[in-house]
Amino acid sequence: MMKAQTAVEIHDVLANRRSPRSLDSTATLSDQDLVAILEAARWAPSANNGQPWRFYVGNRGDEVFNAILDSLASFNQGWAHRSSTLIVVAGVHSREDGTPNKGFLYDCGLAVSQMVFETHHRGYVAHQMTGFDAAKAAENLGMDSSLTPVAVISIGTQAPAEHLQGAMLEREVAPRVRKELSEIVIKGLPL
Numbered sequence: 001m002m003k004a005q006t007a008v009e010i011h012d013v014l015a016n017r018r019s020p021r022s023l024d025s026t027a028t029l030s031d032q033d034l035v036a037i038l039e040a041a042r043w044a045p046s047a048n049n050g051q052p053w054r055f056y057v058g059n060r061g062d063e064v065f066n067a068i069l070d071s072l073a074s075f076n077q078g079w080a081h082r083s084s085t086l087i088v089v090a091g092v093h094s095r096e097d098g099t100p101n102k103g104f105l106y107d108c109g110l111a112v113s114q115m116v117f118e119t120h121h122r123g124y125v126a127h128q129m130t131g132f133d134a135a136k137a138a139e140n141l142g143m144d145s146s147l148t149p150v151a152v153i154s155i156g157t158q159a160p161a162e163h164l165q166g167a168m169l170e171r172e173v174a175p176r177v178r179k180e181l182s183e184i185v186i187k188g189l190p191l
């Protein structure tokens with residue numbers, strides 16, 4: 001695993017995490033670990049503690065998993081079918097008084113970020129996707145109209161990159177790259 005190059009050391013999970021596509025198609029997630037991952041999301045901060053995130057969780061082979069897999073873009077279906085678990089994150093887009101909750105996407109992203117961290121901390125890997133048909137996911141899952149599908153998260157156990165082929169293999173072994181800190185910190189970078 002190639003560690004992120006950082007100016008100052010950061011948490012190992014953050015430095016080592018990546019979004020792999022080569023997954024072990026026989027591996028499963030224990031109930032204990034799955035609950036921990038959902039707890040990590042649950043305890044995310046949100047504006048006014050509104051907690052607008054909702055989750056649909058499918059384990060490989062079950063009805064929810066197949067409903068989610070069916071909504072993925074074909075490129076994503078090509079690797080994500082080997083996930084142990086697929087989770088749709090959906091957001092409550094309106095407040096109780098009917099006005100739009102403008103921050104729901106931000107809050108959902110925070111919950112996913114915590115979910116991803118806990119996943120990697122527990123030795124699994126997570127891969128977020130927006131390459132999916134949100135309307136299809138909503139229909140397949142019988143989603144309430146108060147919810148907007150935001151993303152799909154694949155959770156699984158990483159397999160050797162060589163299980164993939166062609167462009168997918170190339171992407172799997174490519175180094176993780178990021179813009180320089182000096183490009184993204186517009187004012188106030190100390191070092």
Ligand SMILES: Cc1cc2nc3c(=O)[nH]c(=O)nc-3n(C[C@H](O)[C@H](O)[C@H](O)COP(=O)(O)O)c2cc1C
Nearest residue numbers: 017018019020021076127128129130131132151176
């Ligand atoms: C919101 C979001 C949507 C993404 N959608 C997809 C996707 O549909 N398919 C895919 O293979 N990867 C997807 N990714 C993974 C990104 O390509 C990946 O996080 C990025 O290239 C950085 O790589 P790293 O996570 O390994 O550091 C998505 C990531 C995020 C955060």
